[in-house]
Amino acid sequence: MLMRQFRKPRLLIVGCGDIGLRLAALAQPRFRVIALTSTPQRMQTLRQAGIVPLLGNLDDADSLWRLAGVAHWVVMLAPPAATGVDDARSARLATVLRRGMIGAGPGRPLRAVYASTSGVYGDCAGAEVTETRPPRPQTDRARRRIAAEAHWRRLGRVAHVRLGILRIPGIYDGQHRSPVQRLRQGLPVLRAEDDVYTNHIHADDLARITLLALFRAAPNRVYHASDCSRVKMGDYLDLAARLYGLPAPVRVAREQVQASGLSSMALSFMSESRLLDNARLLGELGVVLCYPDVERGLQPGR
Helix, strand or coil: CHHHHHHCCEEEEECCCHHHHHHHHHHCCCCEEEEEECCHHHHHHHHHCCCEEEECCCCCHHHCHHHCCCCCEEEECCCCCCCCCCCHHHHHHHHHHHHHCCCCCCCCCEEEEEEEEHHHHCCCCCCEECCCCCCCCCCHHHHHHHHHHHHHHHHHCCCCEEEEEEEECEEECCCCCCCHHHHHCCCCEECHHHCCEECEEEHHHHHHHHHHHHHHCCCCEEEECCCCCCEEHHHHHHHHHHHHCCCCCCEECHHHHCCCCCCHHHHHHCCCCCEECCHHHHHHCCCCCCCCCHHHHCCCCC
16 A cells, blocks of 8 residues: 555645645545645644645745655645735746756656636626637736746746646635625625626536646646636626525625725626636536536535
8 A cells, every 4th residue: 555655646736725625635546645835733634634744835935945856746726925916936836846847858747737817817898708818917916817827837838847727717616615604794796787797616626627637738728717607796696695595685886886895806806707718628628517507516515
């Protein structure tokens, strides 16, 4: 048993939160899973999940040196820092991984997936968006993601590196990632004439997509990690309210939303409307979604 475990290829997950743990559970039959954590108290939790923890901090370059060559399969799920328009975290990690590729040959390529966001497109006025659409980020949060993608793309141009980029919309499930708390707070949504299209992916499907992208993503290729729903934000929350037996949110005009108590992040989501095309995800990666629409994925307990 120990010999078989030793022979498994090593998968490094950076940013091993909820999605990382789901990914690790899927990957463990095939990989020895390693996760970077900056919190010593979390190391036991990772061990209990069958993951080998490594202590390090993406904001401290000196703590990352052990990652050079530790794994030839890497998934970056950690977000950028909360300020600025660059992503120094991605820059540091990419530098370390590049160092680990010195002397590497075609027999041991580095396969990596970077988890970005669909927010890089900005507002598209409800248009259908393919991966070839030029990004137009409208917030510093999205600008940091574009900067991160650039750091990873540079790594992807190094010999024997194969990188895939996932642009991810709103992540949900029927449990702790459901909109139940938002509905219980009674926060409003936009009236129909002002409402925006939103895009979604179930957390379990996202973990499966990430694993498939490690194997199947074309070099430096972008994929929309989105389901097949075509739904506006208000309709999504109305659906959730029906499923959970809660009152539907109040509909208000756009000018009233500013004084509603919504966070700045929630308000930014209400100012951007787009429909993500996922043909590349379904065709090139061969993804078969367990939850192709939000009605199935929002079912309580899923």
